[in-house]
Amino acid sequence: MHCLIVDHSPVMLAGYDTIVRRDFPASTVALAASAERAIEHLHAAMPVSLALVDWMLEENGACRVLSCCGELRHPPPVIIASGKDDPDTVRLCKALGASGFIAKKDDPTQIGNAIRAVLAGRKFYPPEEAPGAAPAMVCGVRLTQRQRDLVDLVLAGYSNKQIAAALNLSYGTVKNYMYELMRLFDVVSRLKMALKVRESGYMPRRGRPARRAEFQPSVAVSA
Numbered sequence: 001m002h003c004l005i006v007d008h009s010p011v012m013l014a015g016y017d018t019i020v021r022r023d024f025p026a027s028t029v030a031l032a033a034s035a036e037r038a039i040e041h042l043h044a045a046m047p048v049s050l051a052l053v054d055w056m057l058e059e060n061g062a063c064r065v066l067s068c069c070g071e072l073r074h075p076p077p078v079i080i081a082s083g084k085d086d087p088d089t090v091r092l093c094k095a096l097g098a099s100g101f102i103a104k105k106d107d108p109t110q111i112g113n114a115i116r117a118v119l120a121g122r123k124f125y126p127p128e129e130a131p132g133a134a135p136a137m138v139c140g141v142r143l144t145q146r147q148r149d150l151v152d153l154v155l156a157g158y159s160n161k162q163i164a165a166a167l168n169l170s171y172g173t174v175k176n177y178m179y180e181l182m183r184l185f186d187v188v189s190r191l192k193m194a195l196k197v198r199e200s201g202y203m204p205r206r207g208r209p210a211r212r213a214e215f216q217p218s219v220a221v222s223a
Contacts, residue, residue, distance in 0.1 A: 001024055001026070001027040001028070001049040001050060001119065002027065002028045002029075002030070002046055002047065002048055002049050002050075003020050003024075003027055003028070003029050003030070003048070003049060003050045003051075003052065003115075004029075004030045004032065004038060004041055004042065004048045004050070004051045004052070004076075005017060005020070005029060005030070005031050005032070005051075005052045006032045006033075006034075006035065006037075006038040006051065006052065006053045006054055006057065006061075006065060007033070007052075007053075007054040007057075007081070008033055008034065008054060008056065008057055008058065009054070010033070012054065012081075012104065013031045013033065016052055016081075016111070017029050017031060019108045019111050019112060020052075020115070022108075023108075023112040023115070024115070028046075030046075030048075034057065034058070034061065035057050035058075035059065035060075035061030035062070035064045035065050038051070038053070038061075038065050038068075039064065039065065039068045042065075042068050042069065042072060043068075047074060047076075048069075048076045049076055049119065050076055050077055050078075050079070050115060050118065050119060051065065051069055051076050051077070051078045051079070052078075052079045052081060052115075053065050053066070053078055053079070053080055053081065053098075054080075054081055054082075055080050055081065055082035055083075055084070055089070055093065056082065056083060060156050060157055062080060063096060063156060065078070066078055066096055066097055066098060070097055077099035077100070077118040077119070078097070078098045078099055078100075079098065079099060079100035079101065079102060079114055079115065079118055079124070080093045080098045080100070080101050080102070081102050081103075081104055082101070082102075082103060082104065083103070083104045083105075084103075085101075085103035085105075085126060087126075088136070088145065088148065090125060090126055091145065091149070092149060092152060094123075094125060095149060095166060095167050095168075096166050097166075099118040099123055099124070100114045100117065100118045100123060100124035100125065101114075101124070101125050101126065102114050102124075103126075136148045138151060138197060138200070138202050139185060139196055139197055139200045139202065141184045141185060143184075146167075146177070147177065147180075147181060147184075149167060150163060150167075150174070150177050150178070150181060151181065151193075151197060151202075151204075152204045153166060153167075154190060154193070154194055155194060155197065155198065155204050156204065160174045160175060160178065161174075178190065181193060185197070
């Protein structure tokens with residue numbers, strides 16, 4: 001197995017490296033502190049068997065690494081590691097195609113179990129959130145989980161077509177969701193919706209407030 005570990009923290013890189021080498025002695029490990037380095041390695045000669053990716057990478061890094069993995073001829077499974085393990089974050093990672101999810105507070109045994117599961121072709125996620133979970137409040141607007149998925153992806157820089165692909169929805173369905181969201185937020189464009197949400201201090205499930213550079217390109221594109 002060749003494992004790619006991507007994390008902005010040297011401490012976390014060293015910790016995951018130790019766990020992988022201990023639990024999988026025959027494995028090789030590559031470490032990357034940024035999405036750019038990870039993507040370079042994914043296109044290198046040695047195929048990656050598994051990617052363990054920090055959800056908190058800068059500039060939509062985790063999303064970009066996930067996308068790059070999915071475009072490879074033999075896509076490796078991706079496990080997302082996050083300091084936030086709330087149900088919304090887990091659901092979004094699952095929607096974006098990650099094979100597994102672990103919390104950074106998990107003990108080493110759990111991390112090893114996650115790696116073994118995804119290498120065997122299984123999914124590894126925390127238990128599903130309880131049915132009937134309370135809708136999220138964003139800017140004083142009560143949103144369903146699906147509506148919040150779309151808001152988070154708009155703030156992450158996704159176009160409508162990219163959102164449709166990420167959430168396995170039709171393009172028309174996404175457009176309908178967008179019209180409804182703009183009505184709920186009382187705005188006339190995606191740009192104004194993104195600005196309103198950002199200025200409210202809303203925290204997307206990527207773990208930090210979106211910055212202008214992260215959403216401005218997508219809100220200017222209708223598709």
